[in-house]
Amino acid sequence: MNDIIFSLLQVFGFVALIAVSVGIIELYLWSHFRYHDKNSIFFTSVFSFTFLALLFMNIGGLLSIKNFVIFMFWEIFLIYTSKKLIKGKNYLPYLLAAPAFLGLLALLLYPFLFQIYLSFHDLKLTTIMQWKQLGTIPFVGLKQYISVFTVPPLAEAGFFKLLFRTLLWTFVNIFFHVLGGFILALLLSELKIFRGIYRTLLVVPWAMPQVVAVLALRGEFHSQYGFINVMIKKAIESFPWLASIGVGPVNWLSDYPLLTCILINVWLGIPFMTVIILGGLQSISKSYYDAASIDGATYFQKLKYITLPLIKPVLMPAVTLGTVWTFNNINVIYLVTGQSGGTEQADILVSALYKAAFTYNRYSYSAAFAMVIFLILFMISISYSKMFEEKNTDKGAA
């Protein structure tokens, strides 16, 4: 009982701590925005806030000349921003956006910049103690970027093999996601009863945490006790001729790890596409189909000439997102093959990156590797959206 109360207190204490810190930050910004025109602002703020900053730095053990100078520069920047740019008008939006902005700064921008920093230096297992003790690591320029392409990240596969595997993985997954999603969405949109129930059931794999879903499915692919092999064995028992044409239990995880991962990820990804495409289908006015019926279109002609072109606007963003997510999908590959004794046969770029960083401990190399993956994905997204925009403006101008 005491434990529970203590845990609750901890939670509330943590929430209160966050609230208080946000409050302090807001108060700090507010005082600058509100009293920007007072002559004393420069004097008071520099004095009082510098004193407070020194105090906090001392408590946090961050006290150093460098940090102090940074803070002074920040203070001057803030005073000038509030004097010249904001001028006491409409400063509420800035106050409201500030906590989120700080969060982004801490969680996105800082790691990104740090990664760029790492990628030009050499941090690995042999230099990490030096970094800890002296605070410096050797600068190596572009060496890490060159090694990305020349030194394999894993024991078995180099960059280009991994890239090819990743592209294959992405393409096959997206293809079956869209195909499966489209078929299911068509069936659902034709369904007159129980549509809500089916839709809910379909969304279950999507709504489940991927870790749970993947680990559960991984069990089903077990060579001896997995559902799939059990079913194959039962089928052979009932229809012995199946064995004669070569059907038999498969060692999924050891013989076909990539195929297994793809099967699992296809199953995981279909619901998302189904929901998106179903939304698209339901937004198509029924009168187009009436008009097409009268024009003499068969069911498949209607699909080709009406449905597909009209769901393209919803499909394209979904495919772009899906491409990025699949390209970047470490969960499935790592959870299926990444544990001890696992294979490297199924690794794609991101899972290789993870292993390079946290199994082989080559931090700077992985940072450069991550930058390369980031650039590839960035280009894919840009070209997708370009393609998309051009199509749209074409139509607008024609």
Place this chain on the structure above:
Amino acid sequence: MASVTFKKIVKKYNDNLILDGVDLEIRDHEFVVIVGPSGCGKTTMLRLLAGLEEITSGDIEIDGLKVNDLPPAKREIAMVFQDYALYPHMTVKENMSFALKLRHFPKDEIEKRVKESASILQLEKLLNRMPKQLSGGQRQRVAIGRAIVRKPKVFLFDEPLSNLDAKLREEMRVEIARLYQKLNSTIVYVTHDQVEAMTLAGRVVVMNKGHIQQSGTPLDVYRKPQNVFVAGFIGSPTMNFLRGKIEKQEDFFYFSNQSVKIFLPLFSFPEVEKYSGKDVILGIRPDDIILDDKKIDHAHKISGNVEVIELLGHRENIYIKVGDQKILAVGEAFSNFSPGSLVEFSFNYKNIHIFDATTEKRINS
């Protein structure tokens, strides 16, 4: 070109009876307008004819051929939809040639037909535009063009003008009338707008609650409405209805209730003798109320008080109160009436409509 026959058509959605045994014959080259309030089943009739809905019972024949089980494409009909239903991702030209392309027409034939109908509808300059780059009237024309290229046996129009603003609607109405003169084909046109019905139709079919109320030429429907519903639905402003009894006084017959007593000359109601003493409904259109002092039947004039006057420009709607009876009359604009003033009027006896109070059917010929 073809005739269309509806035989005892019944349409139900689950337990909702939409059409209750409709019989209708549409002759070759005829322009038939089906008109009625919303929910009367008129659009359903059109969709049944197009093959977009299944008939619950009864037969539809096009050119003597039973088409109940034919898919829409095989019925040789073309339809113009209320929301145009132009394929948004195709150009005007692609929209118009889509049906021909599906039927594997040769390319030059498609080209020829699209050009032909584009010139009829003045669409030549718009052929490469997308539907969203067109105005409402242009979209409407494209939708009609898409129907014309097919050279169908029957054209179906499903409230084609209801999405246009009033001015454009007038223009398109004239255009459709001109188109009919040019194509001279069988057209079935559904609308809830009685002005379209009156101006376009060769024959008006008035529907209500899944039944055909009356079918006849516009003039017939206007001058001789067969029941109270048709009388009230056709004509604007709406006909005045007065409830009362037929009374006989000294060889003359009168319609009377607590407020008014109206002389009924024999030529307006020859069978009046039979209905003497019975409850009837008397209908009189606002245009058939005579206010002009020179034309009034002074022997039997009625007097009342002006309640409200609405100026419409060239005419005035004059709301008159006679006792408890309210009567709307239409007069020349800028008459000298003012609210509260006394007004004397009589009815144009030629155009009096008398209906049985219980069956609501017309009883004067």
